[in-house]
Amino acid sequence: MEQEEIVGDLDQSVGYVLKQVQASLHTAMDEVLRPLGLTVAQYACLELLGQHPGLSNSELARRAFVTRQSMNLVLRRLQERGLLTRPAHAAHGRALPTELTRAGQSTLREASVAVRAVEQQLFSPLSQAQQRRLREELAACAAAAIAN
Amino acid sequence: MEQEEIVGDLDQSVGYVLKQVQASLHTAMDEVLRPLGLTVAQYACLELLGQHPGLSNSELARRAFVTRQSMNLVLRRLQERGLLTRPAHAAHGRALPTELTRAGQSTLREASVAVRAVEQQLFSPLSQAQQRRLREELAACAAAAIAN
DNA sequence: CCTCCTATGTCAGCCTGCTGACATAGGAGG
DNA sequence: CCTCCTATGTCAGCAGGCTGACATAGGAGG
Numbered sequence: 001m002e003q004e005e006i007v008g009d010l011d012q013s014v015g016y017v018l019k020q021v022q023a024s025l026h027t028a029m030d031e032v033l034r035p036l037g038l039t040v041a042q043y044a045c046l047e048l049l050g051q052h053p054g055l056s057n058s059e060l061a062r063r064a065f066v067t068r069q070s071m072n073l074v075l076r077r078l079q080e081r082g083l084l085t086r087p088a089h090a091a092h093g094r095a096l097p098t099e100l101t102r103a104g105q106s107t108l109r110e111a112s113v114a115v116r117a118v119e120q121q122l123f124s125p126l127s128q129a130q131q132r133r134l135r136e137e138l139a140a141c142a143a144a145a146i147a148n
Numbered sequence: 149m150e151q152e153e154i155v156g157d158l159d160q161s162v163g164y165v166l167k168q169v170q171a172s173l174h175t176a177m178d179e180v181l182r183p184l185g186l187t188v189a190q191y192a193c194l195e196l197l198g199q200h201p202g203l204s205n206s207e208l209a210r211r212a213f214v215t216r217q218s219m220n221l222v223l224r225r226l227q228e229r230g231l232l233t234r235p236a237h238a239a240h241g242r243a244l245p246t247e248l249t250r251a252g253q254s255t256l257r258e259a260s261v262a263v264r265a266v267e268q269q270l271f272s273p274l275s276q277a278q279q280r281r282l283r284e285e286l287a288a289c290a291a292a293a294i295a296n
Numbered sequence: 297c298c299t300c301c302t303a304t305g306t307c308a309g310c311c312t313g314c315t316g317a318c319a320t321a322g323g324a325g326g
Numbered sequence: 327c328c329t330c331c332t333a334t335g336t337c338a339g340c341a342g343g344c345t346g347a348c349a350t351a352g353g354a355g356g
Contacts, residue, residue, distance in 0.1 A: 013267065014267065014271055014279055015177075017290060018173065020213070021290050022170040025167075041313090056334075057334075058334055068336085069313075069335095070312070095333085096335075119163045122163075122293055123162055124292065125289050125291075134282065134286075135160070135161075137274055137278060138166060141172075141273050142168040142169050145169070145270055206303075206304055206305080214342095214343070215345085217306080222342095238351085241303080242303075242352085
């Protein structure tokens, strides 16, 4: 229908290409997570808790790039499914430290394997060295953006 | 509150860092576009039409990484504001070729300048050569993902 | 010529994420 | 000690995006 050889200026924009790859990643992740009954946001939450047990709702939200309110809903769903536990009352401040249950850890392991495969597939056009450099350069941009 | 020096495994994931940068870009774009009364999706639509006049709803949706239904709503809003025009009836198939009005082109120019500045700022930690290589490598991944 | 098959535009309903607001807990500073 | 100030959790309301569905236009293939 369209001549794809005609390369517009948008393909010259780093931001557009970045969005393109991110969209591909999100779609691919959604496809492999759906059979496990997980959304991408829910998976992100589990992965964060797997690597940093005891994170609070707000802290999880920041690291998953969503608001506290959205993360709150994610946590509630996962808690209903028995994948994680939160104390009813805060021991010290108001922050409620969250932890994975056995079931949560099990689900996370399954999901993590699938997502890792997806990621590996997506970045397969690049060598290991290229992937590492890509990650470092993107991390530099992210760090600068936060500092700003 | 948290020791940021502690680097978890997630920061070793290209996908996570990619998401981080993309989230920063989206937030920054939203901030500069809001004063112009535009959402990120609306800007994307205008930019696509500026570079490829006559694109249909479905084609715009694909290139903006949303569904036809979502793009349809975006187009309707922009049309109400007089920023673009669509024929009431299709000349040939069912596709309705969309074009920017003078007002649309004007708004696009303003927005485009602002967004370009944001992008330049975000990727400023990288040299021109690094940015170019980054874009090419990401484009390679995107192309492979589509081919798959 | 007639029959699939695909692509497009559109409607309805749902879910998710965000903004705005509020109460509360802890710490900083006078 | 009392007063801001910040951070957190949570509730309510709203906008945006997605899935599912339908009708229609055009082309492919027998």
